[in-house]
Each structure stands twice: as structure tokens, then as C-alpha cells.
Amino acid sequence: MNAEKQTQDNVVSLYPAHYSPDDIKQIGEIKAWMAETNYKQAALARLARISSSSLSQILGGTYATAPGVLLLKISNAMKHAEDQAADSVVAVETGVYRVAMSAFQMARRYKNFSVLSAYVGTGKTFAAKHYLRNTPNTYLIEATPTMTVQSLVKLLARMVVGFDKGSIDDKFRGIVDELKDTDSLLIVDEAETLTPHVLNTLRRLRDMAGIGICLVGTEHLSGIVRSKNQNFDQIRSRIGYWRETIERISADDARALTESAFADDEIADDVAARLYAYSQGSARMLMEAIVPAIKQARSGRELSAALVDAVVQKALCLKPLALEK
Known part of the structure; x- marks a missing residue:
């Protein structure tokens, strides 16, 4: 031995x-x-x-x-x-994060559409970017109100094929050829800004290439896709995953994010409650405004509810709101 x-x-x-x-x-x-x-x-x-x-x-x-x-x-x-x-924000598995991962995985697995709609600041875009960094064959498009079919196809051609030469139809067919018979996923953030023509182009891409597409957007996205306008009928019939719109993170989510940000501290219940109340249910406000303000002003002091009140009210002029868990 x-x-x-x-x-x-x-x-x-x-x-x-x-x-x-x-x-x-x-x-x-x-x-x-x-x-x-x-x-x-x-x-x-x-x-x-x-x-x-x-x-x-x-x-x-x-x-x-x-x-x-x-x-x-x-x-x-x-x-x-x-x-x-x-990352400036750790990938804590909040409820929003888990729903986002399910939406991405379902669209990829079944090569269909999924829809992720949530209010601003709840962490949906962060989840999409985290998934992009950690999952091969994933593409992320951040849509804009001015996006046309031509600009969409050009952007995808540069991402997928590596160049955007030729006509729009040539580029589109090149994208299809490159993605066909792969397990690729296309995530479209701010999807509520897309026109019906652009959404129809995404539908054709999904049908011809056989890939999954996840539409990510605010609460307005659900209303657009649910619209009785016939432009969206063919997309609705291809949606395999669509949860109710997420309005805010939960108190448990806020606590998990807080514990990740203050990893060396025991987070008292009253501190967690105050931070959630000030965040107004927004992960973005919590992690990009409140937590940095407290870290900047803390100067070694104990993390207490009184400290949170003093810093947040003075530095950010915020008032706590009563939120449901």
C-alpha cells in the first residue's frame, strides 16, 4: 500500500x-x-x-x-x-432568479418560447446575464424601441455568424443555418419594446432553426403578448412556460441578498425587515443603492436597525414601506 x-x-x-x-x-x-x-x-x-x-x-x-x-x-x-x-450583485437564488432559470431551461429544452415578466428592479436582467455567462450556446439581445427587423437580423448575424454581409434575407438564412440542430437559446430582454413585425421574425427564427427563445420584460410584456391582436396568436400558441408577472422580491429574497452582501455579519430580524421595507421590494434598489450607502457610511459600526434608518433616510431620502412577505 x-x-x-x-x-x-x-x-x-x-x-x-x-x-x-x-x-x-x-x-x-x-x-x-x-x-x-x-x-x-x-x-x-x-x-x-x-x-x-x-x-x-x-x-x-x-x-x-x-x-x-x-x-x-x-x-x-x-x-x-x-x-x-x-459581479456587483451575487447570484443569490432568489424566487425571481429561480423562475428565470426555469424559463430559460424550459425554452432551451423544448425549443419553444417562454415568457418572463417582472417589474423593474426585481433581478430578471441580472439573471439573464448570469445565465449567459455560465451557459454555452446562449445569446442575449437587449431590445430597444427603435429596433427594426433589419437591425435585429444584423445584430444576430454578428453574434451568431460573426459577420453581417449580404442582404437581410441572406443574413437571416445564415443565422438559421448556424443555429439549426443545436441546443441554442436566445434571450430577448426588454421584449415589451418590440414591434409585432420583429416578434414575428423571432417566431420564424424559432420555427426554422428549432431553437428556444425566452422573452424577458416588464409587466407590460404580458399584456402585449396576451393582446387579442392576431399578430401575437402564433407566438402565444408556441409558449411553453409563462408564469404570472412578478411584482417584487419577497422578504426572504431580500434577506438572502442582504446576507450575501454582509457575509461577515449576523443579520438581525429587525435589520432584515427594515432593509426590505426601504427596498420597496426592489432587488436593484437594495443592492445598488441601499447596501452601498450603508457600507460607505458604516465605518466599522454594528449593523443595526438604527444605523440602517440613519444612513438610508439621510443619504437616500427613502421612507420604509409596509410590504407583504
Whole structure:
């Protein structure tokens, strides 16, 4: 028996029988990651949305049942923490984020349309950009009110084919040829700004190339696609995923975002409640205005409801609103 095998056997012997070899390997990777990144165990537990005691027991080999499900949550939290280093907003799995992922995956899997409509600031665009960065064969178009069929096709040609030479029809057929028989997904953000002619062009692209398309937009998108105008009949019949419009993030979502932003702090219930009330249910307001203002003015002080009130009311002139959970 060589020294490496002896070491592996010694490590395995430290854990109970209900810990699988994959569990033990993953625990080693978690410990190494925390040591390398200097990430605190309590902060990782909060980001994974499990108790500190559960994480401690898992890592110490004293957790009473198989830890595979919680290890997956911890692994996802580590990935989120790494994303935080590159993103101004960490990819916390909020309710909006999960709905967005379902919309993207359903459109890709069944090569059909899906619709994601939500009020501004709820995180739908962030979810789309995160999915784009992390999923091959994904294309994102940010639509504008002035977008024409010609500008849409030119933009897609540059994205998909790499150039936009030839007539509009040549470019369109080149895009179809490039995407056909692939698992590609096209995400169209701000889709409520598109004209019926442009939407019809997207429908033809979906039909001819056999790809999934997700239309992402504000609450106005649902009204446009549901319109009795015959221009949208053929798109409606191709929609395989369409949830009710999301009006705001939940209190639990706001807390998860707050815990990711203040990873080294225990977030008291009154602090979480105040931050949610000031955010008015907007992830954007919370993460791009309120949290930076507090971090800027905090100067080492304890994160308290009084501090939140003082900073947010003075720096942002916001008043808390009573929001449903």
C-alpha cells in the first residue's frame, strides 16, 4: 500500500459509514476552499442558507444523516461567493432568479418560447446575464424601441455568424443555418419594446432553426403578448412556460441578498425587515443603492436597525414601506 492510498484510507476512517466517498471528497474541497479564500465558516453557512451548527457537524463528520443534499447547497454557495468577486450583485437564488432559470431551461429544452415578466428592479436582467455567462450556446439581445427587423437580423448575424454581409434575407438564412440542430437559446430582454413585425421574425427564427427563445420584460410584456391582436396568436400558441408577472422580491429574497452582501455579519430580524421595507421590494434598489450607502457610511459600526434608518433616510431620502412577505 503506497503512502497516498494510506492517507486516503485514513481520511475515510474519520467519517461515519453514511458519508459516501464523494461526500468525503467534497468536504475536503470545502475545507481547502475556505482555507484558500479565507472565507469564514459562519459566512459560508449563511450564504448556503443552512445553520452554522449543521455546517460544523458536516465538516466534522458528526452529522447524523447522509449530508449530500446540504453539501450541494454548500457547493452552490461557494460558486455564488466566487461570482460575487466578479459581479456587483451575487447570484443569490432568489424566487425571481429561480423562475428565470426555469424559463430559460424550459425554452432551451423544448425549443419553444417562454415568457418572463417582472417589474423593474426585481433581478430578471441580472439573471439573464448570469445565465449567459455560465451557459454555452446562449445569446442575449437587449431590445430597444427603435429596433427594426433589419437591425435585429444584423445584430444576430454578428453574434451568431460573426459577420453581417449580404442582404437581410441572406443574413437571416445564415443565422438559421448556424443555429439549426443545436441546443441554442436566445434571450430577448426588454421584449415589451418590440414591434409585432420583429416578434414575428423571432417566431420564424424559432420555427426554422428549432431553437428556444425566452422573452424577458416588464409587466407590460404580458399584456402585449396576451393582446387579442392576431399578430401575437402564433407566438402565444408556441409558449411553453409563462408564469404570472412578478411584482417584487419577497422578504426572504431580500434577506438572502442582504446576507450575501454582509457575509461577515449576523443579520438581525429587525435589520432584515427594515432593509426590505426601504427596498420597496426592489432587488436593484437594495443592492445598488441601499447596501452601498450603508457600507460607505458604516465605518466599522454594528449593523443595526438604527444605523440602517440613519444612513438610508439621510443619504437616500427613502421612507420604509409596509410590504407583504
